[in-house]
Amino acid sequence: MPVEKILFPTKFRELSFDSLETLLVLKKAGLREVILLHVISREEVGFVPFGGYLKKEEEKRRQEATIRFEDWQKTLSENGIDAHIKIVVGEPVYEILKNAENERVDLIVVGRKKRIEGGAFVGSYTHKIITRSKVPTLVSKYMVQFQWDDAMLTKTNDRLFEVPLVTVDWTERTQRLLGFLMSLKGIVRKAFIFYNFTVDSSKDKTEVARVKAESSARLEKYCEKLRSSGIEAEAHLGSGGMLDEMIRVSRERKASMIMIGNTSEERFLKNMLDRSLSYQVAKLSELPTLLVP
Amino acid sequence: MQEVHNIDLGAVLPIWSLLPFIGMLLSIALFPLFAPKFWHDHFDKVSVFWALVIIVPFLFVYKWLAVHEFLYVVLADYIPFIILLASLYTVSGGILLKGTPLGTPLVNTCMLAIGTVIASWMGTTGASMLLIRPFLRANRHREKRTFMVVFFIFLIANVGGSLTPLGDPPLFLGFLRGVPFFWTFNLFPQMAMAAIILLALYFVFDLYFYRKEGVKKQNNEESREPLKIEGGHNIFFLLAIMGAVLMSGMVKMGEVSILGVHLTFQDMLRDAVLIFIVILSMATTRREVREDNGFTWFPMKEVAILFAGIFLTMVPCLKMLQAGTKGELSFLVENMQEPVHYFWITGSLSAFLDNAPTYLTFLSTLLGKFYPGVEGQEAVLLLIRENGIYLKAISVSAVFFGASTYIGNAPNFMVRSIAEETGTEMPSFFGYQLKYSLPILIPVFALIAWLFYL
Incomplete structure (x- = not known):
């Protein structure tokens, strides 16, 4: 089964983009689409003790992630690969696995x-x-x-x-x-x-x-x-x-x-x-x- | 050393020794409001700071007596309290209500009514965690959802927890201090009155907005999933928790002394059983069930850290109140005369401080007032027999008034957090009070005070 769709979850750590670039070569093997996923950990924005939810913090993180992903998206589309951005709040492992299943990806890139x-x-x-x-x-x-x-x-x-x-x-x-x-x-x-x-x-x-x-x-x-x-x-x-x-x-x-x-x-x-x-x-x-x- | 041992601590402690307790409670009240990000990232350090502010000088001055007092509050109150909360939280987090009920006024009111009833048996936190996501799912097609979540907080996260010690933390602390398990059934008339009024008001509001919004049933029907419970075996664990707590209140197995702190075997057995239930629930519940429930240990960790600070810093306050007229807080003991005074003052403080320490504070006030010098459980039983109305007043108000602010009771902020995460706008701290608590809750509480405590 060709690798047509990849899930690329990221926390935007150093060299994440370099790592993404190493996957571009998969275009030759049929790669069509990369799902760029950023999971905002629920614990980082939710459950403020006796306070509730850091809505502004979540929005800030969403905006930051969107800006970064849009830049990456440009590189991918220049290489003829579609890129879809997903930014969600939740438990990272659960969200990554759920998105992999829902999006029917062929490969998850982690680490x-x-x-x-x-x-x-x-x-x-x-x-x-x-x-x-x-x-x-x-x-x-x-x-x-x-x-x-x-x-x-x-x-x-x-x-x-x-x-x-x-x-x-x-x-x-x-x-x-x-x-x-x-x-x-x-x-x-x-x-x-x-x-x-x-x-x-x-x-x-x-x-x-x-x-x-x-x-x-x-x-x-x-x-x-x-x-x-x-x-x-x-x-x-x-x-x-x-x-x-x-x-x-x-x-x-x-x-x-x-x-x-x-x-x-x-x-x-x-x-x-x-x-x-x-x-x-x-x-x-x-x-x-x-x-x- | 001998001299220090014989001191009646409550009678000699200076008023400023209350400062760490006040500091701790004000931190809980003000930081989430004015510096939520700082609070979210550093609440543990704040809690440790206030705890150290009291522990260090206390140990320095009162040495072994101080060790004894802190150890007592940790072993007899804090640990059982956290174990019960953790067990209810873990077990209820293993029950997943799947599917999408149709969020009509009638269905919503029924969900709130069911939640109100079960809150006393699985804890307000457990019932809230079980129902908030299905409740939000059921109403995702509705425009106005804020009032729904607010009533959810009123009823399920607070009022509903007033019938058993499992329901709300203050009542469990009362149970630990000797209030019989079934005594809280005496609060049924007040609970029923508050619940019926609130449910009726909710139904009227919901019907009004439902009609105004002109909700299209057809669209909603398409995306509905049938209702289904997963992890249902956890209901048996809930029954086991109830059984363990009941057992500890009914069986006498003797006691053991740990560094001068007397602990009963039945209490230790209860805690061991509860821990075992937590392990069983974790081991036997599919991970997907907890994940779909959004279960995480994080809120439990927060509660454990914050309450460690609260319990440790409140030692001087409890001791002073227990000393009755001999302590620095004698003005409070002398001036609070009528049950209605206790109702309003316990309630007002419960709203802005956490309701569990507030309850314990006023329970100590009552014991200091009526039975100074009488041993713990004996004094509690005397209070129930001779002045039970006072205990009812503080029990009802501690539980009910927890609903009047976001900081009154722990589940309030969890419900708010989940609602906001899933896209429901929630009012600000003051907005909640001005738009909802003052016009809706306070008149209901005034009616209860007038009917039951005047």
């Missing part, structure tokens, strides 16, 4: 656009959104500082769709992931298809070799499927801790983004103690992360 050393890539709002979203969600990380060996590096993720690392398993989720990837034809220069192979020490060497060969063959099959749809693809088998391997390979291959099936679960406790791989990747990798449910 901090700038992350400096020690900060989190995924805040609590983003975590809730990626946990609950029923549509693909891109955790955008436009500019990041991250530690590699002993060095502190700064990276700008401005061509995120060019060389994605796609983490696969053999489930239905992977089919959806590949489907999404194929919709980006014309934008993706090359895709690394990654599978983490676990060496089972209880099995003999022959059996391990057999499973490894089978995994490689399956990976190659995925690659062929992509190639036949016009996307260059390269298979990579990793081994070891899944998360570390994925991040290692993504760095070695200079991937521009990680795409992964969304494994977060919407359960009270699991949400609090979310150790799901997709969440960990979004949280720990310096690369933009696209989670496909």
Whole structure:
């Protein structure tokens, strides 16, 4: 399914517009419309203790957001993309998910656009959104500082769709992931298809070799499927801790983004103690992360 | 140290020790009016400031006695009060009334009547949160909605809460001090009179505007959704809250002393059950139900912070009033003679200060006046037996007068906030009083005062 409509919620933090600009390339893949959403948190304007509601404050914020969005809207329309402005008062996560559903968007773009050393890539709002979203969600990380060996590096993720690392398993989720990837034809220069192979020490060497060969063959099959749809693809088998391997390979291959099936679960406790791989990747990798449910 | 322990604090406290309490209440009254943005962003600091202004010198001068007094007000009043509010708020926030009733005068009046009745059982805050959004949805096609929300505040956010200690915070504080759970049923005649008059007035206004606006029923019918309740199991939790509160008033399980503060096991059990109900309600109610209800912890957090300040700063005031004629507030105790005096003064202060501390203040005044030196619950029971009309006067006025300003009772500002957020113009602080409270509420209260307390 092509990405025709994107929901871009923003708090107008630094580099938000730069992050939006990185999506313009999706026009080649069929992007027609961007919904620019600004949620004025109800708690910031409502429930003044014994007072009521800060109507003037709400109006001021609406006007400010409108002016900023109109400027962005101009850039989008210059690139042939329609942009619709939505400014609402409410609970941010609820409003973002509700608007994504009502507007039937194909992709939600969330996350901090700038992350400096020690900060989190995924805040609590983003975590809730990626946990609950029923549509693909891109955790955008436009500019990041991250530690590699002993060095502190700064990276700008401005061509995120060019060389994605796609983490696969053999489930239905992977089919959806590949489907999404194929919709980006014309934008993706090359895709690394990654599978983490676990060496089972209880099995003999022959059996391990057999499973490894089978995994490689399956990976190659995925690659062929992509190639036949016009996307260059390269298979990579990793081994070891899944998360570390994925991040290692993504760095070695200079991937521009990680795409992964969304494994977060919407359960009270699991949400609090979310150790799901997709969440960990979004949280720990310096690369933009696209989670496909 | 021994000397300090034997002091009758209420008799020795200077009048200026009331300043933090006055400062706290004036902050609540004036900041939302004149500096709402500052208040919204810094109310917690203001509350902490006034609390420290009393706590620091008090601890310095009276040491362990001061610790005891603050601990008492926190453990015996504040914590149970907040737990009850939080449980009613959480459980009622899990009940979602979906759909769009047709906002005709009759339907609206019925909604207000139902809200008035249930407010005593799920709290004025709970009933308001349950009904305000459906009420606004039902009337979104109507031009004049302001008066509707004002009557909603009158009836559901205030008057309706007068029949049980669950209904309105002042009555729960009375319950904590020893007023029996069902005693508040004695307020039924006053409540019924106020509710009937207000509902009748509402119906007349609504009918007038409905006809004047020439509402087209057809258009409205198209966008209507059928009525439906989600999270209905929370109604059982409401019953469980009622049961827990009732139990704590009827069962005797002994008591425990925490740093000299005597707490009963039944009260602790009640609070534990209420906390458990909160957890159960949160765990068993679908998140979407709460989200559609606009449920957020923020108002509860505000109330908890502000009331911490109120409860701590009011300690000197309560002690002075409890000391009766021996304290610095003896002029108040001596000059307030008749029930009608208590009715009007408690009411007037409840309107401009929060009604819960006001009620507690005048309950202490009555106990200091009639039974100085008699232990808490015993004095309350004597008051009910021998001078019950006074308790009725302060109970009715504390609850009813909470409706006469936005700051009289906590749900008023929540209702106002939701109404404004959804596009209903609400009058200013003074506009509310001049256009609605003075011409509508005050005559009704005068009638009640004349019939019941003169």
